[in-house]
Amino acid sequence: MSERIGLFADLHSNLEAFEACMARAEELGVTRMVFLGDIVGYNADPVAIIENIAALIESKKAIAVVGNHDEAVFRDYRNQMNASANAAIEWTKTQLQESHVQFLKGLPLIIQEEKICYVHASAHNPSDWNYITDSMSAWRCVQNSGKTYTFVGHAHEQALFYQSAVGKLIRFAPHPGDEIPVLQHRQWVGVVGSLGQPRDGNPEACFAVFEPESEMLTFHRVPYDHFRAADKVRRAGLPDDLANRLITGH
Structure with a gap:
């Protein structure tokens, strides 16, 4: 196969969304998983999410x-995040054991493979957490990754940027479930959207x-019990x- x-x-400690996406990925025949950062934050199940991902990496x-x-x-990121994000991080710290913190500390900033780059924000100065939202930020990303395919998170909306004949990166809004040919003669930046x-x-x-062999990329949306996840956040x-x-998706 x-x-x-x-x-x-951008799983952000959302166990309900995680479980729904893992089930859908299995249905789709996913053979390998890549988690593009922001495992924790915002939501109520940081321990479960970390332990699930750690087990997948170990296997x-x-x-x-x-x-x-x-x-x-x-x-210390207190000056770089809004009040709600900071509150969630401070709460998350109270939930984690030292082993969970060490797991997060041990994650690389960027992973480069033969034709693919994986990074949370951008391959351009990855530790600055730049957002890829337009042609210029996407162009900077591919210039620094040097790869055919760069996959990122950070920006919570799905998008695909492709290289035009003159080298400019053009934004494309993918439709969930549509197979998109991503041929190797261009460079591509896929913003996969937020799971959590x-x-x-x-x-x-x-x-x-x-799918590297067939050069196909498909974006997906998965319904899950977001009311339950929201209730856990409140509780x-x-x-x-x-x-x-x-609840609103905004």
């Missing part, structure tokens, strides 16, 4: 990179599947706006 890579970003079924919310667990906190007005979880004493975001 040809390789199918599942791409998951050689997955790889992962670090995100800014993950790094905020062990570095979508922000495009649709509360369904995001992920993508890349944990986290800010109301974080629960509301799960």
Whole structure:
């Protein structure tokens, strides 16, 4: 069977969304998983998410990179995040054991393979957590990755940037479920969207599947019990706006 890579970003401690996406990935025949950072933050199940991903990595079924919310667990990010994000990180720290913190600390900032680069924010100065939202930020990313395919998270909305004949990176809004040919003669940046906190007005979880041999990329949306996830956020004493975001998708 040809390789199918599942791409998951910005999980943000959302166990309900994670379980729904893992089930869908299995249905789709995903053979390997890549977690593109921001494993924790915002939501109520950081321990379960870390332990699930650690087990997948240990069994050689997955790889992962670090995100800014993950790094905020062990570095001072209080001046770089809004009040709700900071509150969630401070709460997350109270839930984690030292082994969980060490797991996050051990994640690489960027992973480079033969034709693919995986990074949370951008291959351009990855530790600066730059967002890829337009042609210029996408161009900077591919210039620094040097790879045919670069897959990122950080920006919570799904997008695909492709290289035009003159080298400019053009933004494309993918439709969930459509197979998109991503041919190797161009460079591509795929923003896979947020599994754990979508922000495009649709509360369904995001992920993508890349098939290197057939050069196909498919973006997916997965319904899950976002009301339950939001209720857990409230019961944990986290800010109301974080629960509301799960319900509205904004």
